[in-house]
Amino acid sequence: MSHSQLDQLIIMANQIADNNHLDTDAESVEFIATHIKKFWARSMKEELIAYAKEGGDKLNVLATQAVMVLSEQYTSRST
Structure with missing residues (x-):
């Protein structure tokens, strides 16, 4: 994935976090x-x-925490 695509993922994750308190x-x-x-x-x-x-x-903080939750889920499923 290119750098600009990663930037877009970061923006989207932060927007989801910002809009869902x-x-x-x-x-x-x-x-x-x-x-x-x-x-x-x-x-x-x-x-x-x-x-x-x-x-x-x-x-942002909530997005980071959510991504780490996903990471734990993926690690526990071995995917």
């Missing part, structure tokens, strides 16, 4: 992670997970 941060993180899991292509998720694991400095 629920009662608690934990609920928000779970919602964001579920949304990305359901609607993003596997390659998109993998690219964002790799970016977050490398530091993910452009992701």
Whole structure:
């Protein structure tokens, strides 16, 4: 995936996080992670997970937490 595509993934993840604040941060993180899991292509998720694991400095806090939840889910499923 090119750098500009990664930039777009970061923007989209941050927008999802910015627009989905629920009662608690934990609920928000779970919602964001579920949304990305359901609607993003596997390659998109993998690219964002790799970016977050490398530091993910452009992701906001909730987006980072959601991506790390996804990472744990993918690791536990061995996919």
